[in-house]
Amino acid sequence: MSAETMGLRESKKQETRQLISDHATRLFLAQGFEQTTIAEIAAAARVAKKTVTNYFPRKEDLALDHHEEFAASLAGVVADRAGGESALAALRRYFLAAVEDRSPVAGFAGYEFAHMIAESPTLTARLRELHDQREEALAEVLAGSGGRNGGQGGGGIAPRAAAALLAAAQRLLFERIQELTLAGRSTDRIAGIVAEEASHVFDLLTPSLGDYASAPGAQSA
Template structure:
């Protein structure tokens, strides 16, 4: 006789279905908003207009996106912990700088959205830079990334209070990250093909690595745990 699904399995299935629907709603709202922002400008579009175009209530938009800027830079993707997370996940024998360099190279080769190599980014970036609140948020995000990475390096290396080295290393890594984004953005806006942009980005990282000091490249090497 065929067994009847347990209440627990039915509940888990229900949770999975609800989560999929939630994710679909979030993606539909974000995609709709981005298209409208690119077409008309970020400041010219209201949340009410986004909700109507996405066929949801205004409260539904705010349930998933705390502020309007989150529609373009959602905290789940534009995270202040990005650099610290990359460094925290590095393997044994890998320094902080090499962890980020290797990770960025992987994102470039995968044409990752996280590094700005997604289709349509050439139209999205000018829209973001033209909106003062979004441009300010991008700048703040970069500063927060460096601050969180510096805190992690202090904790991992046991640096003494007032030691400037962790902050300086974090700033150098943050500079590499920002430089790469800027290069990809400039070339994307210029209409270059994604393969050409990726090749140029990899060349840039190789050049930057050659310029970084040995102290930066060997700082905070992960030891055996």
């Protein structure tokens, strides 16, 4: 099979996945997550039910379409941090950039979407699960990282404790964005409020984690 043919097939798969996701989101917002069936989504997208479940094994993943990116986000930021940069500094930089970009991974999704999640016990539970997965992935990266006060490897508790604190801050700020969204605040107003509150949250963590897991290399200027 030629590279061109493989590329076309992959492109077609991505188009089908996006089509299914778009129709699912439209139906979820119109009818509610719990009330919408896989059969209805398949019919709207004009594909078989099996096609829907092949692309999205869990119904929740149709609504939380960024779930893989979300679960891996904190670990990825810490793994790619600059030389001399601590885990806390990297995650602070990441979150404030996400707020600036109004990223859905940070919690910006609009009132209708936030309301849909809040009204669905299934989606609320899935979101908690994703936050837990994000913390676990972060702990794994910290356990293997070098640098000052860095990873201890194995089953040491320090990386898990640090991950719990760092991930809790991110979870709190995510939930704060959702809370302000449901309160009817504008996206720009939410960004301004949360950027200020995030700085305070990260400042609170600095005395204990400011130098933790600093990446090898010269300190940034």
